[in-house]
Amino acid sequence: MKFQILGTMQMISILYQWTTVSSVVYPPSNQPYTAIHDGNFQADYILRVTSKIIATDCTTRLSTLVNGTLPGPALRFKEGQKVWIRVYNDMDEANLTIHWHGLTQRMAPFSDGTPMASQWPIPPYHHFDYEFQLQLGDAGTYFYHSHVGFQANTAYGALIVDEADGNPPYHYDDERTIAFQDVYYETDDRIEFNIQNPNNLIWPGNPKNVAVNGKSRAMNETYARPGPGCEMGVIDVAAGGVYRLRFIGATSYSQVFVAFEDHLNLVLIEVDGKYIMPHVVDHLEISSGQRYSVILFAKTQAELAGRNRFWMQFEIRSADSDDVRGYGILHYNTSAGPVDTFTLPAEKVLTLPNESYADGWLEDQLQPLKPDPSNPFIRLQEVTRRVYINVQAIDAKTMTGGDTEFYFQNGAPWYEKPEPFIPDVPKEPYLVSLYRNRTNYFPDYQRAVQGNGLDNVTKTFPAKVGEVLEIVWYLVGGSRFGDVYPHAWHAHGDHYYDCGTGLGTYDPVVNEAKLLARHGRIITRDTSNLYRPDPSTVAPEPGKVFTWRAMRVRVQNPGVWMIHCHLLLHMLMGMQTVWVFGELKDLTPLPAHLVEGYLTYGGSAYGNASYAPRVLHYWH
Numbered sequence: 248m249k250f251q252i253l254g255t256m257q258m259i260s261i262l263y264q265w266t267t268v269s270s271v272v273y274p275p276s277n278q279p280y281t282a283i284h285d286g287n288f289q290a291d292y293i294l295r296v297t298s299k300i301i302a303t304d305c306t307t308r309l310s311t312l313v314n315g316t317l318p319g320p321a322l323r324f325k326e327g328q329k330v331w332i333r334v335y336n337d338m339d340e341a342n343l344t345i346h347w348h349g350l351t352q353r354m355a356p357f358s359d360g361t362p363m364a365s366q367w368p369i370p371p372y373h374h375f376d377y378e379f380q381l382q383l384g385d386a387g388t389y390f391y392h393s394h395v396g397f398q399a400n401t402a403y404g405a406l407i408v409d410e411a412d413g414n415p416p417y418h419y420d421d422e423r424t425i426a427f428q429d430v431y432y433e434t435d436d437r438i439e440f441n442i443q444n445p446n447n448l449i450w451p452g453n454p455k456n457v458a459v460n461g462k463s464r465a466m467n468e469t470y471a472r473p474g475p476g477c478e479m480g481v482i483d484v485a486a487g488g489v490y491r492l493r494f495i496g497a498t499s500y501s502q503v504f505v506a507f508e509d510h511l512n513l514v515l516i517e518v519d520g521k522y523i524m525p526h527v528v529d530h531l532e533i534s535s536g537q538r539y540s541v542i543l544f545a546k547t548q549a550e551l552a553g554r555n556r557f558w559m560q561f562e563i564r565s566a567d568s569d570d571v572r573g574y575g576i577l578h579y580n581t582s583a584g585p586v587d588t589f590t591l592p593a594e595k596v597l598t599l600p601n602e603s604y605a606d607g608w609l610e611d612q613l614q615p616l617k618p619d620p621s622n623p624f625i626r627l628q629e630v631t632r633r634v635y636i637n638v639q640a641i642d643a644k645t646m647t648g649g650d651t652e653f654y655f656q657n658g659a660p661w662y663e664k665p666e667p668f669i670p671d672v673p674k675e676p677y678l679v680s681l682y683r684n685r686t687n688y689f690p691d692y693q694r695a696v697q698g699n700g701l702d703n704v705t706k707t708f709p710a711k712v713g714e715v716l717e718i719v720w721y722l723v724g725g726s727r728f729g730d731v732y733p734h735a736w737h738a739h740g741d742h743y744y745d746c747g748t749g750l751g752t753y754d755p756v757v758n759e760a761k762l763l764a765r766h767g768r769i770i771t772r773d774t775s776n777l778y779r780p781d782p783s784t785v786a787p788e789p790g791k792v793f794t795w796r797a798m799r800v801r802v803q804n805p806g807v808w809m810i811h812c813h814l815l816l817h818m819l820m821g822m823q824t825v826w827v828f829g830e831l832k833d834l835t836p837l838p839a840h841l842v843e844g845y846l847t848y849g850g851s852a853y854g855n856a857s858y859a860p861r862v863l864h865y866w867h
């Protein structure tokens with residue numbers, strides 16, 4: 248693929264207005280109170296989650312769906328808006344939560360949607376009202392998904408936040424959302440069972456295919472009938488238009504590489520809900536949980552010369568070697584007639600790059616559009632505590648007696664489900680324990696500082712408000728085979744300064760010089776890749792540190808926040824950490840009578856067919 252730099256004038260024309268980004272701390276409007284949400288209650292959105300058979304990739308599968316569709320409905324909000332979203336769990340047996348991926352739930356203590364961390368999951372046939380307030384600087388691309396088991400594979404949808412004044416900093420005529428999702432044919436239950444089977448881990452491996460906005464046509468599919476559930480995704484554009492394409496990595500396991508035929512000048516403008524300086528790319532590399540916006544300049548009528556269809560080619564890069572490739576269609580809404588969404592290209596259209604290893608993709612190249620004056624770049628000397636976290640696959644035979652592995656972070660895995668073979672996993676959500684004054688679940692700060700950040704009794708990583716953390720993730724060779732795989736880390740609770748990645752061990756001084764050479768123009772984001780080195784250049788070795796990834800954050804939002812690998816397969820193997828920001832008084836600011844209904848599974852904050860919930864109003 249050839250790379251052509253846009254003309255300066257074209258670049259300037261899209262950069263027509265600078266924004267002033269500043270975080271504002273919003274206090275609650277009134278004294279918080281509780282109210283019964285009966286028939287008069289009006290939510291901004293209602294999401295109903297079911298388990299039902301749906302066809303994707305010409306194959307039917309029992310899937311967890313939001314409002315019966317794949318993906319679920321797109322939610323749209325404005326900065327500053329106060330939000331109620333009612334979520335119904337209409338499933339017979341499974342629990343449910345919804346996480347608002349990328350949004351910082353400042354002071355919305357029970358709304359982060361993490362089971363056994365910030366809330367009890369919603370029991371079958373119950374509903375739960377999520378409340379939060381969007382803030383200035385939140386405009387961008389997000390998504391929502393279940394945070395229970397493997398449900399997020401299909402239970403997800405786009406969440407878009409618009410500018411309070413309706414003026415994004417880049418000009419475009421219209422926008423399209425392109426969400427990638429992995430297509431597995433096994434059910435959520437089967438995948439969870441296989442991967443958590445204590446006797447014999449059965450690795451599900453790569454997905455069968457990748458879907459574009461829920462639509463997919465497998466490359467090797469011989470099924471001959473076009474129709475719903477058996478077609479490629481289409482992105483409609485008009486000739487001459489300027490489009491913002493919002494890409495969402497809603498995959499369960501894959502990193503998706505994607506490019507458009509004959510449209511190789513894409514201008515990257517947003518990363519994980521934050522605007523950046525324009526950066527021209529010819530393809531994107533989207534890991535699970537990541538979002539990117541690009542500007543696509545559609546061809547003019549004359550340039551099209553009668554053509555109305557171009558391929559969007561995507562391929563996955565993962566440690567499992569099977570080649571998974573698929574297509575979507577960039578369709579020009581011209582007079583050339585309806586588009587064939589069924590016939591795949593006879594030959595590969597584009598040659599996409601190989602997997603990115605520890606030197607990454609766009610590493611050290613992206614700059615914020617406007618640094619945030621309320622949270623400027625964190626210099627090395629401001630860091631008050633550095634936490635190294637060893638991420639390692641551990642032979643779990645001694646724990647389960649079977650042939651299986653867990654992922655450990657500094658010596659412990661974390662699971663949302665209490666399992667008999669893992670001692671000391673939470674029996675109730677941490678935030679609930681704190682409110683219930685169950686002292687055996689209080690994170691012990693001293694224990695954590697002595698234990699490389701981990702309080703090994705409560706399985707949490709506590710931090711105090713005012714601390715400035717540098718978290719360095721080390722990719723360590725697995726205990727059995729010495730092997731390492733790439734991971735897509737996602738942080739709840741805040742956007743972190745992305746301080747880079749590299750081979751071997753982390754050298755803070757050397758890295759700081761590299762960061763300062765960028766004049767402090769470092770981006771914040773809520774995802775980052777812990778890459779592996781090119782396996783053809785290094786031999787596997789148990790316990791060896793292969794690569795690092797560093798991030799910095801000012802601890803300012805009290806709460807129970809997860810930082811976890813967003814690859815659902817790895818999450819299910821324990822690759823999750825729970826951070827408790829703040830001390831008990833910061834974490835439990837509300838009096839007992841306001842939170843009572845949240846403290847038991849199926850408590851009075853959780854409604855059902857015969858019972859209206861009593862709900863905490865924090866912002867409203």
Ligand SMILES: [Cu+2]
Binds near residue numbers: 734812817818
């Ligand atoms: Cu991972």
